Amino acid sequence: MTTESRVLRRDEWDTWYSTLELAFGGVAEPAEERELWQELTEVERSIGVWDGGSCVGTAGAFSFRMCVPGGRIVPAAGVTMVGVTPTHRRQGVLRSMMRRQLDDVRARGESLAVLTASDPAVYGRFGYGTASERxxxxxxxxxxxxxxxxxxxxxxxxxxxxxxxxxxxxxxxxxxxxxxxxxxxxxxxxxxxxxxxxxxxxxxxxxxxxxxxxxxxxxxxxxxxxxxxxxxxxxxxxxxxxxxxxxxxxxxxxxxxxxxxxxxxxxxxxxxxxxxxxxxxxxxxxxxxxxxxIRDQLHVRLVEVGAALAARTYAAPVDVVFEVADAFCPWNGGRWRLTGDARGASCEPTGDEPDLRLSVRELGAAYLGGCTLTALADAGRVQELRPDALAEASAAFRSDRAPWLPHGF
Structure with missing residues (x-):
């Protein structure tokens, strides 16, 4: 298969969006909804995959600002409009769009990417964790x-x-x-x-x-x-x-x-x-x-582990070393020391012995304070390497209010 992936041009939007509708079953949206999404689309952050003259894949991102624990509003890429036509599924089109998109998010200095998933099983392999429910x-x-x-x-x-x-x-x-x-x-x-x-x-x-x-x-x-x-x-x-x-x-x-x-x-x-x-x-x-x-809602991906963990505050004092695995964004892999409390935090690479071992997906799930690190450990997804490190980190990550996304995108 020979395909071309490139940034969307404004005059290609109708074709691109019709491809997205086809990927979701082919039912056209009402004109009012389609018009609004066209106006909101950031074409410079939208990707189209083309096979000859046909668009076969779509992905976009919105330049959001999201509240994180502690009340700070931080930049976050809102991943959206992701679809692949039935003829081109399981041929690497989605993976290529996710690769290009996360590289772009990182280049823009955004430490977080977020999405709502039509199929939650798809995005875990790209490092997204379920961080809130509705x-x-x-x-x-x-x-x-x-x-x-x-x-x-x-x-x-x-x-x-x-x-x-x-x-x-x-x-x-x-x-x-x-x-x-x-x-x-x-x-x-x-x-x-x-x-x-x-x-x-x-x-x-x-x-x-x-x-x-x-x-x-x-x-x-x-x-x-x-x-x-x-x-x-x-x-x-x-x-x-x-x-x-x-x-x-x-x-x-x-x-x-x-x-x-x-x-x-x-x-x-x-x-x-x-x-x-x-x-x-x-x-x-x-x-x-x-x-x-209850069902899953917002899925969070830490694009830059250090910057993302330093952007929020923590419900209890924490000083813990994470050993993070991230095959899709390898710059996140390695050991990170997180120190912080309710006033602020820092997170830097370290050579110290790790206290907890996990993947970036677990950090995404726990990031907004809804899913606890203890629950993830009970499922075998977080490994405690120092006694009491899990309880310390899990208590620190908690949010007094459950995280919530008020509307889709």
Whole structure:
């Protein structure tokens, strides 16, 4: 097979994106969604693999800024739009794109690459570890009751067209970014993503709606949702399809959920992406009636081990030497001494004896503080070489809040 891999030209985008759609089954996206992704695509970070005049492989990256434990916002390459046509799979096309992409990420000085995986089994071999999870819920609002905190009744709720509320919602979202690892600081243009509302994608639901929570004249929270009406012989069985919800304080968050639970003509609320430690779990009377499901979400790859580990802080003092294996990015291989605490950290190459042995994939999984090094060791993926080193490092890597990615890319 003779193929050419090169940076995408702007006038090739339609062909390139159609190849991606073909790789994912051939169903074309609604025009509104396709238009937004075209505007957001960074063509200089997008790769096309061509066989003659045909595009057979696609891969891109977004120049993200992501919160890491400690609240710092750091550059991260958001790997995206990765696809290979059925005729060219298992022929090295994906591997060649991953090689070129990670080399480019390193050249740009980004120490982290992140992605959401359509097939999680694919990316482990390139050094990505599962670093966060997402929770889906289906709340039975006929049986579940909420216990709300003091001050909930003081919150005023107001319906506002989503586009009119866009600016205040984005300002509140920006405040929330530093409170949870894995959240992305949205760059210009990305504020349009939560408002995508193509009629073809509604599956019988209403147009997008928005409710604002307010106190003393200030917006303290918002929820964006749609309603899918339905009826049975016994009465209405509609669904509130919740898209996103954020709040500045517990009372505002509870007020928004109470509003959604009390929606007339509905019997359930569905949401496909909440943190696994979402406060909702502490508000509901019966968590079993919330039909909770957990799945993998953000996959993290340390492109530069030293810089990435030094970019975050640590929940407890740590001084540990990692022996890291990284066959795909061999510059990461070897021994690294990590020293740090809640104020900062450093991570440098060392010749000292190692305390823990692991691959870069395990460091990626533990990086945001959701997956513990102890859990990875229990699965045989981390080896302790010095007594107590595992407990020390695992405690230090923890995050007080579970990492979470608020939207896909």
């Amino acid at each position: 929770m889906s819920v289906e709340v039975d609002t006929e049986r579940v009751r909420l216990t709300v905190p003091p001050g909930t009744d003081d919150v005023r709720l107001r319906l506002v067209p989503p586009r009119e509320a866009q600016e205040v919602c984005e300002a509140l979202y920006a405040e929330r970014v530093t409170t949870r690892p894995g959240m992305l600081a949205r760059l210009p243009g990305w504020e349009r993503l939560p408002l995508l509302d193509a009629a073809a994608s509604r599956a019988g639901a209403s147009p997008l709606q928005c409710v604002l929570a307010e106190r003393d004249g200030a917006v303290t929270g918002y929820a964006r949702y749609a309603v899918r009406p339905d009826w049975e012989a016994a009465g209405p069985t509609g669904t509130v399809v919740l898209r996103d919800v954020e709040a500045r304080d517990p009372a505002s968050y509870a007020a928004l959920w109470r509003f959604l639970c009390d929606m007339e003509l509905t019997v359930r609320i569905t949401h496909t992406n909440r943190p696994v430690d979402d406060p909702l779990l502490q508000l509901v009377s019966d968590v079993r009636r919330c039909n909770i499901r």
